[in-house]
Each structure stands twice: as C-alpha cells, then as structure tokens.
Amino acid sequence: MLARSRTLPKTALIAFALAALITSPSGAADKRSMILATTTSVRDSGLLDTLLPEFTEATGIRVRVIAVGTGAALRMGREGNADLLLTHAPASEKVLVDEGIVTRRTPFMENFFVIAGPAKDPAKISSAISPEDAIRRIDAAGAGWVSRSDDSGTHKREKALFHAAGLDPEADRDRLVRTGTGMGLSLQIAGERRYYILSDIGTFLAFHKRVGLEVLSKPGSSLRNIYSILQLDSSRFERPLHTSEAEELERFLLTKKTQRAIGAFGLDKFGRTLFTPLKLADDAHASPVSK
Amino acid sequence: MIEDTQPPSIALSAHNLHVRRGRGKDAFSLGVDYLDLHAGEVLVILGPNGAGKSTLLRALAGLERSVAKDLIRGGDGPVTLVFQRPAALSGSAEMNVRAALLGKGIPEEVKRQRVTRALDRFDIQALASHDARTLSGGELRRLALARAFVLEPEVLLLDEPFDDLDAEGQRILSLDLQQAIEDTNVAVAMVTHDLRRALLLADRIAVLAPGRLAQHGLRDEVLLRPNTRDIARTVGMTNLASGRVCRQAGGVSWIQIEPGFEVPTTAALNPEQEAWIGIRPEHLKLDVGRGDGESIGKAVVESLISDGLATVATLRVHDRRFTTHLLSGRGLARRLRPGDPVSLAVRPDQVHALPA
Amino acid sequence: MLDPELQTLVEITLRTLWVCGSALLLALLGGVPIGILLGSSQFISRGLLVSSVNAGMGAPPVVVGLIGSILLARSGPLGSWNLLYTPYAMIITSTAIALPLVIGLTLAAVGSLDDEWELQVRTLGIPRHWRIWLLIREIRMGLLAAVIAALGGILSEVGAVNMVGGNIAGETRVLTTAIMMHTSMGEYEIAMSQATVLFGNLLLLAGLLTWLQQSGRKR
Numbered sequence: 001m002l003a004r005s006r007t008l009p010k011t012a013l014i015a016f017a018l019a020a021l022i023t024s025p026s027g028a029a030d031k032r033s034m035i036l037a038t039t040t041s042v043r044d045s046g047l048l049d050t051l052l053p054e055f056t057e058a059t060g061i062r063v064r065v066i067a068v069g070t071g072a073a074l075r076m077g078r079e080g081n082a083d084l085l086l087t088h089a090p091a092s093e094k095v096l097v098d099e100g101i102v103t104r105r106t107p108f109m110e111n112f113f114v115i116a117g118p119a120k121d122p123a124k125i126s127s128a129i130s131p132e133d134a135i136r137r138i139d140a141a142g143a144g145w146v147s148r149s150d151d152s153g154t155h156k157r158e159k160a161l162f163h164a165a166g167l168d169p170e171a172d173r174d175r176l177v178r179t180g181t182g183m184g185l186s187l188q189i190a191g192e193r194r195y196y197i198l199s200d201i202g203t204f205l206a207f208h209k210r211v212g213l214e215v216l217s218k219p220g221s222s223l224r225n226i227y228s229i230l231q232l233d234s235s236r237f238e239r240p241l242h243t244s245e246a247e248e249l250e251r252f253l254l255t256k257k258t259q260r261a262i263g264a265f266g267l268d269k270f271g272r273t274l275f276t277p278l279k280l281a282d283d284a285h286a287s288p289v290s291k
Numbered sequence: 292m293i294e295d296t297q298p299p300s301i302a303l304s305a306h307n308l309h310v311r312r313g314r315g316k317d318a319f320s321l322g323v324d325y326l327d328l329h330a331g332e333v334l335v336i337l338g339p340n341g342a343g344k345s346t347l348l349r350a351l352a353g354l355e356r357s358v359a360k361d362l363i364r365g366g367d368g369p370v371t372l373v374f375q376r377p378a379a380l381s382g383s384a385e386m387n388v389r390a391a392l393l394g395k396g397i398p399e400e401v402k403r404q405r406v407t408r409a410l411d412r413f414d415i416q417a418l419a420s421h422d423a424r425t426l427s428g429g430e431l432r433r434l435a436l437a438r439a440f441v442l443e444p445e446v447l448l449l450d451e452p453f454d455d456l457d458a459e460g461q462r463i464l465s466l467d468l469q470q471a472i473e474d475t476n477v478a479v480a481m482v483t484h485d486l487r488r489a490l491l492l493a494d495r496i497a498v499l500a501p502g503r504l505a506q507h508g509l510r511d512e513v514l515l516r517p518n519t520r521d522i523a524r525t526v527g528m529t530n531l532a533s534g535r536v537c538r539q540a541g542g543v544s545w546i547q548i549e550p551g552f553e554v555p556t557t558a559a560l561n562p563e564q565e566a567w568i569g570i571r572p573e574h575l576k577l578d579v580g581r582g583d584g585e586s587i588g589k590a591v592v593e594s595l596i597s598d599g600l601a602t603v604a605t606l607r608v609h610d611r612r613f614t615t616h617l618l619s620g621r622g623l624a625r626r627l628r629p630g631d632p633v634s635l636a637v638r639p640d641q642v643h644a645l646p647a
Numbered sequence: 648m649l650d651p652e653l654q655t656l657v658e659i660t661l662r663t664l665w666v667c668g669s670a671l672l673l674a675l676l677g678g679v680p681i682g683i684l685l686g687s688s689q690f691i692s693r694g695l696l697v698s699s700v701n702a703g704m705g706a707p708p709v710v711v712g713l714i715g716s717i718l719l720a721r722s723g724p725l726g727s728w729n730l731l732y733t734p735y736a737m738i739i740t741s742t743a744i745a746l747p748l749v750i751g752l753t754l755a756a757v758g759s760l761d762d763e764w765e766l767q768v769r770t771l772g773i774p775r776h777w778r779i780w781l782l783i784r785e786i787r788m789g790l791l792a793a794v795i796a797a798l799g800g801i802l803s804e805v806g807a808v809n810m811v812g813g814n815i816a817g818e819t820r821v822l823t824t825a826i827m828m829h830t831s832m833g834e835y836e837i838a839m840s841q842a843t844v845l846f847g848n849l850l851l852l853a854g855l856l857t858w859l860q861q862s863g864r865k866r
Contacts, residue, residue, distance in 0.1 A: 065816070184833050381784070
C-alpha cells in the first residue's frame, strides 16, 4: 500500500504526459502551405470554410487563415508575415499599392455595409436620402452610436462616412460608445443600448435575431464594401513569401466556379446571399441586401 | 569500554583543517591542526557557544567547504552526521531508515535485515509504520540515530544528541547509544553542552576556544589537567585561584592564595613561582575530620542548590567563591545551612596547578 | 461516422490537451530543476533571478503572447524557424506562461524545507540522483500545487495562444480560441458546447489533482 501510493502521483503525471503527446496531430509535415491574412468578417461569415477545402484538395496547398482586423492584416502584409491578404479597406490598400508592397490589387467580391439601429428609429434615418444624411441625422438627434474603434475595415469605413457627412469621427460626443472590439460584440452592445451602428451585412445577419436591431440604411455607393486580393512583393522581404501558392489561390478565387460559389454563399444558412462576385460579369444577379 | 589490549585504531584523522566563512564582521574561521577519532571511542567536543563545535563536526563529515583540509581515513566505511534537529523525510519511520540505503546497491534481503536491526537498536520497531513527521522529539532523535547506524558507519558524528530530552530520556538513550557504539566499534565525535552527559560517554575530550582547538586528549587528562583557565572552566573545573609557591616538601608544593589559605599540589613547580590552581568541585571536600585530604582553610557556606541528586554548595573564603558537590538528602547536604562555617580539604594529587 | 461538428469538437479538444499537456510537461521539465537549483543553492545573482521569476509569475499571458508573436513572426528574429501560427508556437508560449509559475512554486516548496535538509540527506551518503528523487518526493505537494496552477493557467488562457496560434481551423484552433471565435460569430450554441467540454476537462483535472493532493496529505 505504501509503495503503491507513493508512486501514484508520478505514474499519473507520466500517464497524462504520454496521453498528451500521443494525441499530437498527425501529418504535420505539409509540403506546400501559405498564410492568408484576412478580416474577421470574412472568416466569421464562414465563406472561406466553404471555399478553401476544394482549393486544398485540388492543389495540395494548405491555407492557414489568420483572421484579424483589416489594419492588422495590412500590417502583416507590410512586414512580410503573410503571403496573401484579403481585405476591405480600399483607401488603406491603395497606400500599400503606391508603396509597391502590394504588386497587384484585385477586387473580387463585394457586399454592403448597413447602418443598423433600433426599430423605433429615433433619428428617423430610414427616410434619409443617403448614408451621409443618415449619419448627419443621428448626430443632429444626439442619438447613440457604437463605434468599432479598432482600425478594422468597418471602422475605416465608419470614419470615412463621418468625414463625408462633414463630421469629425474622432470628436467626443454624448452617447458615443467606442468598443475597440469585433463586429459581433459591438453589435450586441448596440443592441443592448438601442444605439445605431455600422456593420457588414454578413455579421449583421448572423446576429440580428439576437440583438434585435434592424437595417435602416438604403444601399448606396458609400456603403459598398469591396473585398480585394492583395499580392505582395516577395523581394522586399528578408524571408521570401510563398508567392506561387498565393498566386494559385488568387487564380482559384477568380475562377468562374469559385465566383459562382461566392455568389451563392449564404442561401442555405441565412436564406439570402451575402456577397456579390465581381469577376462574373455575365452572372451579376444577387444583390446582397435585396430581399 | 573496549576490552582489547591493542590501542584503538584511528578511524579518521584530520590535519590542517581550516574553515572560513563570511566576510567582515560576520567572518568566522576555525583552525584545527590535528584531531584523531579512534574506533570504538567517543570524542566529546566541548567549547563555548560560537566556538565552532558544529562547524567542526560538519567539516569532519565533509559538509563544510574548508579552505584546507586533510582527512585521513582509517578504513573506507561511511562517515555520517546526525544533526541537532534531525530532518524527518515524509513517510514512515521505516522508510526514513531505508532511505539511507538508497542507491548503494545493497540486496533487498540485506537491506531488510539492516533496517530491522537499526530500528531494534534504538527500540523503535513499534514506530516503524508511523509517519515520521508525527514523531515526538525523542522518537525522532532515535529515528535519526537508527538512520545513521543502518549505514554501519565507521565514523559517527553527533550534534547535541541529547538536546530536548528529559533526564530519563537522556539516560536511556545514552545507554542504547553506548551499547550501539560498543557493538559496532564505530568512532564517535559528539558535540554537547551537557557536561555531565558528556563525561559519562567520553573516552576523549576536545575543547574548542573560539576558532581553534585549545586542547584535546584522553578524558581524564583534559578533565584534570586543563592547559588554561578557560579550558578549566569549560570542563567544569569550577574552583580556580592563583597564588605563589610558599613552601615545598616531599614532592608537594604549597601555594598561598592569600594569608592563611594555602593549597597543596603535587604539580611540578619551582620555589616562589607564580601559579594558578584548579580543583574540580568533586575533589574539593568539606573536612569533617575523616582525614579526607589535607585541610586548607576555613570557609562559610553561602548557598546550597540541589537538583535532587546532587547538591552544589557554594563556599566563601573571604571574597573568593568555591563550589563542591555533595550527595543530596544525606549527611552534610541535609545538615548544612547557609552561613555555617566549614573547613576545606583537598588531596594534593587532585589539585591541578600550572605556572601563571 | 461522427457528426462533423462533434468530430471538430473532439479534434479541438484533443489538440487542446496535446498543446497544454506538452506545455505543462516542458514547463515542469524546465521549471522544477531550475526551481530546485535556485531554491537549494546560494549564488550572487540568485536574488535577481528569484525576483525576475516572481515578476514572471505576475506577467499577463497576453504580454507573453505579444512578445512571442513578435519574436516568431517571419519578420521577427526567430522568423526562420517558421513557427508562428503553428501548435508549436502555442506550446512555446504556454510553456513561457507556465514556466515562472512552476519555478516560483517549486522555489517556495524547496524553501519550506529545513535549511539543513540537503546536508542531512547528503551525510547519509545517498547518491546525488537519489537525493534529488528524495527532494522531489519531499516537495511533491508543492509540485502538485505548481501543476495545478500551471495547468489552470494554460488551459484557460486564450489571448496569447490566439496571437501566436492564429486560431487556424484544423491546426491551431483550441477550445479557448474556438469559444472566442464562435462567440464573435454569434454561434453561441457551438461556443457553449465547447465551453462545457473545456470546463469539464478543467473540473476533471482539478478533481484528479485535488484527490492526489489529499491522498498525499493523509500519509
């Protein structure tokens, strides 16, 4: 009894450690892989989970998706920490193009941002003539606003809208909440407080039942949300990028077949599509906000 | 306690041992030119606090980083030290004894025998399965001794082995220890502050002065002939005085401590020589006309303190104090009262004297 | 054939256990010897080391994750190892989070022994590796506390492993990062089932370790 109970803790530890090591993932040695830095909204929509398995199967290239804010994704590209970027902040993307870090920027799909708010719509933005007008009405009514404030693509767009409306997005105002966090949590905060918020359509659809907010904006050019593929210049970095894999992925995303899949995505889950493919000229039917 | 007529063999001999520790104010150093431990003998190490007794034991056990050290071993048996506060390993008493044999390549059967014998030797078989951390101070000490003896050591170093024990516990433990030493012929060095216990066990005595070995030799040689007054105090020679040789006759020198108070000694002194004397308390007698030594003068009883067995009588000769030991509860010890006049007597061969 | 959602859950759970188990093992293999060394020896820079261990025990995991992702990034000093966004980066980071905890608690356990403990065992002539065995045996309750603290720390940690692992499906997604992701995706049902599994694992491990601790204390 004595000898047995003495060795018990050690035995248990070793057993645990072995069990832990045995469960190590198999097939760790992949020959071809690449890092795709993308925005959380794309990852969270589930689109990539639908598209990428087919790509990996066809090419043997494993795509390691890192979902971060657009700001962080662009930074990863600038520093050579990703092989391909998938972002939705045209103005910031163009800076990288101008600097030569991005060798090719290819818009490949789009959807719309929406301004969501409580059904009662205290600022009466549903009758606004434009998104900028809606923002001005919210400001004039002193209605509550939730800002992402996390340098994401959505946040960049929010700031652009405020500028276009002639307002300073950084100004302190009453009933302004800066969350500094992801779209989902920000939507929930807006829902709890019954404030207005700018959201991408995909995340909004995933959350709208839970948060009880409505889409109050009409589609407008200033709410267009264009997703682009950014190829990076490998020669700028000390450690070469996986450029050939990145180019294969880009080609895959631009094929008719993939573009059609993008256009159909969301029907089974939300009963409506979320993205409009941009490289399918002959098949540009589904507008994401049309009901 | 050894019947052998052969001189005991040296188990451990330390030469030029020098330990230095700390810096500045806290610096401590201990130097010992040489010190021998003999098989089957007990060397008791005495000395004031801070003299380095425990340090010496640790150095002998090889646990001190000494500046210099030359340890010559008589054999190749184990050298082990039992600390003043023995550490109990978590587990049973038996496991504690068994742990000492870890990694020594001893067959299980032999191990079992040795563990049983060691537990028996210190009468703790009944505690074998008890959690060592629940043992009393006395039991733990016995366990630590069993743990040391299971090694069948050639040299055993004991730091205050009787600490924290009551009188009866000390008595029984010293009997067991004595028996174990006799059985195993181990060489023992023991640090203790308990002079009485030390004297019961000691074959040899080493006296440390702060930082150095002041004197060492056979028990009686050190007890009766300490080299200095400090050593005399350490070994319990409480009656110390100094004076001048005033007359000599028939190999006996009389030393005058003060007028009318002269002490005879057989020590070799020159006429008129300045000298200090020392008399062990058990050798200073109250003269009751039994011819017990030479009368040396009158004194007054100042106090009587008894521990039940012995009574320590403090006696005054003018402004000097002397002490003597009487058996409690009998004769003089019962009759004497503070203030009583007595006369003192000594045997000249029991008066130690050295030139001052 | 398992329902794919369940299959994913099992896969994520096994990966979580693998990452945490490996990190725990590494932290113990590294931390216990360092703790013993720091706890049982006296050298000049010991005080500095001990205080940096204490600082490390209080370091927020997110900071460890940030440092890890900067170091391991392709553009970072250890970029050539190609470790960022792999489970190994998660193991390294989790180990770094657990290591100070293990060292600190080992140190405390060794410190709770008598100052003379090592000398007393040494004078019994016990060979070095057996002395270490005895020491570990003696401080096993403290080590168990270290295991519990380290495991709790890394099993429930999310910020750091998300940064260095990237929460890649099928590669670096573990329970905590998956819970966070599904919550941000509004998939509360999946997040909840994963949270239940994580909590169940924590309960199971805490129960097992507490049982070990108590059966050890009784002796």
